[in-house]
Amino acid sequence: MKTVGIVGANGYTGSELIRLLAFHPNVSLRFLYSRSYSGTKISDLYPDLTTVCEKVLTDQPEDVDILFLCLPHKESRNWLTRNAVKDETLVIDLGNDFRLDGKFGNRNFIYGLPEINKKQLPGAKSIANPGCFATAIQLALLPLAEKEWLNEVYTTGITGSTGAGQSLQATTHFTWRNDNISAYKTLSHQHVDEILQQLVSFNHQEISLNFVPWRGDFARGIFTSSTIKTDIEFSDMYQLYRDFYADAPFVKISETAIDLKQVVNTNRCVIQIEKCGNVTVIHSAIDNLLKGASGQAVQNMNIAMGWEENLGLNLKPIAF
Amino acid sequence: MKTVGIVGANGYTGSELIRLLAFHPNVSLRFLYSRSYSGTKISDLYPDLTTVCEKVLTDQPEDVDILFLCLPHKESRNWLTRNAVKDETLVIDLGNDFRLDGKFGNRNFIYGLPEINKKQLPGAKSIANPGCFATAIQLALLPLAEKEWLNEVYTTGITGSTGAGQSLQATTHFTWRNDNISAYKTLSHQHVDEILQQLVSFNHQEISLNFVPWRGDFARGIFTSSTIKTDIEFSDMYQLYRDFYADAPFVKISETAIDLKQVVNTNRCVIQIEKCGNVTVIHSAIDNLLKGASGQAVQNMNIAMGWEENLGLNLKPIAF
Amino acid sequence: MKTVGIVGANGYTGSELIRLLAFHPNVSLRFLYSRSYSGTKISDLYPDLTTVCEKVLTDQPEDVDILFLCLPHKESRNWLTRNAVKDETLVIDLGNDFRLDGKFGNRNFIYGLPEINKKQLPGAKSIANPGCFATAIQLALLPLAEKEWLNEVYTTGITGSTGAGQSLQATTHFTWRNDNISAYKTLSHQHVDEILQQLVSFNHQEISLNFVPWRGDFARGIFTSSTIKTDIEFSDMYQLYRDFYADAPFVKISETAIDLKQVVNTNRCVIQIEKCGNVTVIHSAIDNLLKGASGQAVQNMNIAMGWEENLGLNLKPIAF
Amino acid sequence: MKTVGIVGANGYTGSELIRLLAFHPNVSLRFLYSRSYSGTKISDLYPDLTTVCEKVLTDQPEDVDILFLCLPHKESRNWLTRNAVKDETLVIDLGNDFRLDGKFGNRNFIYGLPEINKKQLPGAKSIANPGCFATAIQLALLPLAEKEWLNEVYTTGITGSTGAGQSLQATTHFTWRNDNISAYKTLSHQHVDEILQQLVSFNHQEISLNFVPWRGDFARGIFTSSTIKTDIEFSDMYQLYRDFYADAPFVKISETAIDLKQVVNTNRCVIQIEKCGNVTVIHSAIDNLLKGASGQAVQNMNIAMGWEENLGLNLKPIAF
Known part of the structure; x- marks a missing residue:
């Protein structure tokens, strides 16, 4: 059994990691770190965790084999600066x-999208888990980038309210958000740079990604549609995607219409391609808290530790 | 045209009043009072009001013919103490x-449930508008109280998130509330006293009202089911209700199943009676912001001013 | 009072027309036609209409001044062929x-988007009411078309379940649709031809409209985002839109973020423009049953009859 | 590995069983029976099952160790009459x-609420799985029945749309059900007899259960509140519940407020007791498809087969 610590365990992605790791056969939770909730039982914050995990949040980290950082953006670097972490600990x-620039002291964070970096991950000690939209959009576009076929991309994506975290905001108020749709960070979402850095490394030429994110009136999930111009035949493109993801246990290329709830509460990504004339649309869907965050983190851990990629990730879909 | 002021115009019930009064033929809005948002345009807080009402919130009340107080509980008394209001102003x-005790200086607030007090309201200068659950439950039980048939009542009611106001709370966070049901203030909701004071004045004997309120995963509306034991025949009870509400334009006794969306975005209350053996269940549904708050306030104003009861209240139901 | 008949009164758009016309000051409903529900009271199908409209559906049309056809696509032509309608009746x-080809016997249907054809509508006897997505997307793009600035457009739009009508389908089942997002008719929605016919008549050169429609998990409303490349300054574009819609009472150009619920239960369209580099995104939102169908039909009637454009259309927004 | 067959695998509870059993360590799915969908891949009906279960539905049952019947009410008896099932097969x-009368040929079905019958289940060959509301309400009342303290009970319960199955009905149409609440089968729900048969066997005196079921605007889950009169102290009652369920791994007595999403996508039941004067309210919540159907069926299988009770049932809660 490897020991695990979770920093920022009181948030959505932190608590979701607990839900996954509590039943993972190869790890045991040693500590749950939270500065603001130190002394509180995690199951008092998330009653669904009662009996599943009865640990008390602490502000005293311990040595562990595996450390997950579930902090607000820009705070991981600070935390690692202030807290000593052994070199042999997987972070x-x-x-x-660390997604755009992985250097930190002796550590060099690998971008943890297993569908790209599965070969570099085994034995890795530092992994930067991708963003949620970044995961959904990259998985939709990667096979095209590898062929250097990407040029102009027009993407719309919609995300559940969990993407905005647990802080109370006007746009996460139930009264406002229920039955509502809105755009935010139009053409300026922080994941665009992350997506382009990866895609361009395959595509070898610039890509213009015009991304319009929407807020959805549901709690979990991301659905995206990306439109490109291309002369490639549909059947060739479909085969390209099947081949590209042949060894990816969590990515499924669908011949039929996909919908968001096919993946909610799973670590999967479903992708569908549609073509009309010289225009192609690629749809993708993930659970933003799983394949878009905590599930992918466990997937990365499994690969880094040399375990089966889907260990602890055979999750029952919500389905309905 | 009579002049109107709204105190607490920045909240849900205040802004809903604006939506109603902006198109009311007999009134014009003179001032919208808000201490915390003074200087802000109401349409910046509620963009649906753009072009409908472009007034700026103020902390300087003026003389008006009709004054609506849309303040948090216990603050109306304070406000009236600190601000001079002419005796001839309808408050x-x-x-x-003022629902339980209507005395305030020279004023004596009448309980503004028109289905009870329609005769006392014309010419009134002080009206205490009933609570939302109080409206739905009283309308469901009044005909029985008038016959002195009430004894033990078991009521469950569910309310939309607007009932909790616009403040950000854990239980109004979209992520928490979506698809969720929960109980709150079990057997201790503040409306019980208000309901009993009215019902007992008809029933002439004590009533035990066991009320379990639930939070619903929708924004608008209240649905209640009240169970009592009785030997009255169904047909007699049905006729009793029809007769009792014969002159109430906003109350409808339904022969068929009712549902919440029949009344959302209207000032109506629908009631259905079901009987099995010696047990009777009375269902009622209202829009908590309209018949449960601002709509009823306009209805009270209309009656007090001697206007048609439904003036400005012929609202298009949301229906879907 | 002008007399009105509604053919297909049992459907969503037909019943929504009843909700609007029941309180319209200049018309009275003479007959509600439905072959399949002849003999049924409309308020038995839609209980929210109880006391608002107690008419019985009939399969015997009568002479009226104004006739609304709310039939499934392709059935209006059949109905007009089988049933005599006087030349002086406004249809x-x-x-x-009749949106793409307005010719039918002596009649020549005018495309009823008042923001384009307000001058042709007064006195008209035949009006083809635009589609819901067609309305939202055209209003977002018209000012650009008029300047002949449209070339490539990438649009994603999301629609509520009422857009699919009242028939029971797998994709309108609550269990499936709740919390779900999906694409449909990708790049092949039937409204694209309608949109292009109008836009090209202004733009005078071909437009490529790549439209990805999504199904949303809400009942009412359409939200669209259209992305184009352009060198026009934001301030010029904003002014262009303000000028273009200066006389359009139901279109509002917003300086701040828009969201769907600003327009639900109203006849309004809100539009927001955002720009980043040489890329512009235009968002638009409407209620698909009102500005996207029955509300716009009443607006067209008002203009055709020489009445005020907003008569009967000052609707209280749902807001929450 | 024991072999399993599922009859009626195309429905909600059947497919939910597949989701559970696909990852259960001790069983393998041998056949999925469906007359109407014979020849169809189950993953074509439920795309979330792609790669999880690729079996084709069949109308040819085979011999198995364990047989689940997921048929519409009243059809299990017919199916067992027409299809030979070996005596040693666990059905x-x-x-x-078989909930009210467990006799069928040589078989004698045991009522499969493990919190009552855990001792009778090991080695059983015939188990009648309880109804969903029946599970939630019995678990809320059993400790009181065992003390013979039940007399009059007033229960309101709300259920998700999956409780109504996959057939398309007016009340499962998204447009109707979204944001809507309604009552159905008031005082006459089919589960009342089932509940009373069990409770009275403990209580030894008649119980009056006045049950008002509501339809909720969510897909999964049941929440109930039961009100009784009692002089028992709160602390005694709380302790009674803790003791009664001390050995029940899936039942949790909560000291704090419960809500539905604490149990969605789990096999758990959470219960909370509240008291005010001599009135007590017991709230309970389950996932109707899991503890209310397929999850409990797996729990029963585990106990009957002598396996750990929670095998295959350590499910990640949806939580958000």
Whole structure:
């Protein structure tokens, strides 16, 4: 059994990690770190965790084999600066601190999208877990980037309220958000740089990604549609995607219409391609807290530790 | 045209009053009072009001013919103490300050449930607007109280998130409330006293009202079911209700199943009676912001001013 | 008082027309036509209409001044063929039968988007009411088309379940649709031709409209985002939109973020423009049953009859 | 590995069983029976099952160790009459055919509420799985029945749309059900007899259960509140519940407020007791498809087979 610590365990992605790791056969939770909730039982914050995890949040980290950082963006770097972490500890950061620039002291964070970096991950000690929209959009576009076929991309994506975290805001108030749709960070979402850095490394030429994010009136999930111009035949494109993801246990290329609830409460990504004339649309869907955050973090841990990629990730879909 | 002022115009019931009064043929809005948002345009807080009402919130009240108080509970009394209001001004309080005890200086607030007090309201200068649950439950039980048939009542009611106001709370966070149901203030809701004071004045004997309120995963509306034991025949009870509400334009006794969306965005209350053996259940549904608050306040104003009861209240139901 | 008949009164758009016309000061409902529900009271199908409209559906049309056709697509033509309608009767078709080709016998249907054709509508006897997505997308793009600035457009739009009508389908089942998002008719929605026919008549050169429609998990409303490349300054574009819609009482150009619920239960369209580099995104939102169908039909009637454009359309927004 | 067959695998409870059993360590799915969908892949009906279960539905049952019947009420008896099932096969019926009268040929169905019958279940060959409301309400009342303290009970319960199955009905149409609440089968729900048969066997005197079921605007879950009169002290009652469920791994007595989402996508039941004067309210919540159907069926299977009670049932809660 490897020991695990979770920093920022009181948030959505932190608590979701607990839900996953509580039943993971190869790890045991040693500490749950939270400065603001130190002394509180995690199951008092999240009653669904009662009997599943009865640990008390602490502000005293301990030595562990695996450390997950579930902090607000820009705080992972601070935390690692202030707290000593042994070199042999596997650190997986769910924030965006090390996605664009992975250097931190002796550590060099690998971008933890297993569908790209599965070969570099085994034995890794530092992993930068991708963003939620970044995961959904990259998985939709990667096969095209690898062929250097990307040029102009027009993407709309919609995200659940959990994407905004647990802080109380006007746009997460139930009265406002119920039955409502709105755009935010139009053409300026922070994940665009992260997406382009990865895609361009394959595509070898510039990509213009015009991304319009929407807020949805549901709690979990991301659905995206990306439109491009291309002369590639549909059947070739479909085969390209099947081949590209042949070894990816959590990515499924669908021949039929996809919908968001096919993936909610799973670590999966479903992708569908549609073509009309010389225009192609690629749809993708993930659970933003799982494949878009905590599930992918466990997937990265599994690969880094040399365990089966889907260990602890055979989750029952919500389905309905 | 009579002049109107709204105190607490920045809240849900205040802004809902604006939506109603902006198109009311007999009144014009003179001032919208808000201490915390003084200087802000109301349409900046509620963009649906753009072009409908472009007034700026103020902390300087003026003389008006009709004054609505839309303040948090217990603040109406304070406000009236600190601000001079002419005796001839009609004051309608949407809070609970004057529902149980209507005395305030020279004023004597009448309980503004028109289905009870329609005769006392014309010419009234002080009206205490009933609470939302109080309206839905009283309308469901009044005909029985008038016959002195009430004894033990078991009521469950569910309310939309607007009932909790616009403040950000854990239980109004979209992520928490979406798809969720919970109980609150079990057997101790503040409306019980208000309901009993009215019902007992008809029933002439004590009533035990066991009320379990639930939070619902929708924004608008209240649905209640009240269970009693009785030997009265169904047909007699049905006729009793029809007769009792014969002159009430906003109350409808339904022969068929009712549902909440029949009344959302209207000032109506629908009631259905079901009987099995010696047990009777009375269901009622209202829009908590309209018949449960601002709509009823306008209805009270209309009656007090001698206008048609439904003036400005022929609202298009949301229906879907 | 002008007399009105509604054909297909049992559907969503038909019943929504009843909700609007029941309180319209200049018309009275003479007949509600439905073949399948002939003999049924409309308020038995839609209990929210109880006391508002107690008419019985009939399969015997009568002579009226104004006739609304609320039939499934392709059935308006059939109905007019089988049923005699006097030349002086104003016919407003809410289907898509006359939008692309307005000729039918002596009649020549005018495309009823008042923001384009307000001058042709007064006195008109035949009006083809635009589609819901067609309304939202055209209003977002018209000012650019008029300047001949449109070339490539990438649009994503999301629609409520009422857009799919009242028939029971897998994709309108609550269990499936709740919390779900999905794409449909990708790049092949039937409204694209309708949109392009109008826009190109202004733009004078071909437009490529790549439209990805989504199904949303709400009942009412349409939200769209359209992305284009342009070198026009933001301030010029904003002014262009303000000028273009200066005389359009139901279109509002917003300086701040828009959201769907600003327009639900109203006949309004709100539009917001955002720009980043040489890329512009235009968002628009409408209530698909009102500005996208029955509300716009009443607006067209008002203009055609020489009445005030907003008569009967000062609707209280749902807001929450 | 024991072999399993599921009859009625195409429905909600059948497919939910597949989601559970696909990852259960001790069983393998041998056949999925469906007359109407024979020849169809289950993952074509439920795309979330792609790669999880790729079996084709069949109308040819085979010999299995464990057989689940997920048929509409009253059809299990028919199916067992028409299809030979070996005596040594464990049959678990999720319908209501054998709940009140467990006799069928040589078989004698045990009522499969493990919190009552855990001692009778090991080695059992015939188990009648309880109804969803029946599970939630019994678990809320059993400790009181065992003390013979039940007399008059007033219960309101709300259920998700999955409780109504996958058939398309007016009341499962998204447009109708979204944001809507309604009552159905008032005082006459089919689960009342089932509940009373069990409770009275403990209580030894008649119980009057006045049950008002509501339809909720969510897909999964049941929340109930039961009100009784009692002089028992709160602390005694709380302790009674803790003791009664001390050995029940899936029942949790909460000291703090419960809500529905604490149990969605789990096999758990959470219960909270509140008291005011001599009135007590017991709240309970379950996932109707899991503890209320398929999850409990797996729990029954585990106990009957002598396996750990929670095998395959350590499910990640949806939580958000």
